[in-house]
Amino acid sequence: MRDDIFTKRRNDSFVFFLALLILSVGSIVITEYDVIKGFTSITKAVVWGGSNFYPDAESLRILPEILPKLQETVLMSIAATTVAAVLALVLSLAGSQTTRINRIFSIVSRGIASLFRNIPIVAWAMVLMISFSQSPLTGYLALFFGSLGFLTRAFMETIDEVGNNSIEALQATGASYFHIIFQAVLPASMPQMISWLLYMIETNIRDATLVGVLTGTGIGFSFDLYYKRFDYHAASLVVLLIVITVIVIELVSNNIRRVIL
Template identity: 75%
Template structure:
């Protein structure tokens, strides 16, 4: 019996990797991708990068302007994520199996979360640009809608994982809906929700760079401006500052998670 199970798993694995290999080969043929040229060009790209893509004395003179744009990007990411979290909690409470008021609200909340979560951030930015053109509001709303879908889904799963013992105990005493929410559900779920919120802030700071390129705002716009003007030294300074900022934010988030979880 165990031998048959092992053979089935092995055959399934071989079938998967064979299908993956065929799909990869077919994609390379259709796109006319030259694997050898791709690998051999890596060395040339690295040489060019080390020769041109580094901060110099001239780029350091732009540090003040770059830092202002970086601050704008970080604050926009934090603001959009925290506001989205508030609305996500409302959707999660309506959609969760533990706290839903009725099936209609639950299906609607889960549907909204699913739609918003499956629309890429780039698509949000491009659609919103049609209404608000290139502006900080466009970038803010793109991050907001992207965060709303992800956080709503994450919060629903968090609430569903909460032990029902405390909820059932309060229901047995005749406690009302909102009393159960504020006395049992949210206190139990809040540490994990905060962890998801911190993760989303980290992600949005990274994504805000791409959104800035599309919407002409923040640190992404600065990178695009310097890169298109062939000022690679200033562009490299932007990249380095983004990396440092993400590392610092991630370190702070990890410390907070260790405290609350």
């Protein structure tokens, strides 16, 4: 019996990798992608980047102009994520199997989460530009909608993982719905929810750069401006600042997670 299980797993793995190989080769043939040229171009790209894409003394002079844009991007990402988290918490409580009020609210909440989560932030930015043009509000709303879908889904799963023992104990004592939420569900779920919130902030800071290119705001717009002017030294400085910011945010988030989890 055990040998049959191992044989089945090995056959399933073989079928999976064979299908993946066929799909990869088929994609290369259909798109006419030159694999050899792609790999040989890596060396040329590294040489060009080392020769042109680095901050120099001249680019450092524009640092006072870039830092406010970076600050705008970070603050916009944090604001969009935290506001979305509040609404996501309400939707997750209505949609969770553990805390839902009725089936209709649960279906609506899960539908909203699926819709917003499956639309990329870039698509949100492009759609919203039709109504709000290129403005900070467009970037904020794009990050907000993307965060709302992801956090609602994440919060629902977190609440569903909460043990029912404390909930059943409160129900047995005749506790009200809101009493159960604030005394059992939220205290048990909050550490993991905060972890998801921090993860979403990190993700949105990265995504805000691309959104800024589309909406003409923040650090993304600065990168797009310098890059299109062929000022690669200034553009590389923007990239370096983004990388440093993301690393710092990630370190802070990891320290907070160690404390709360």
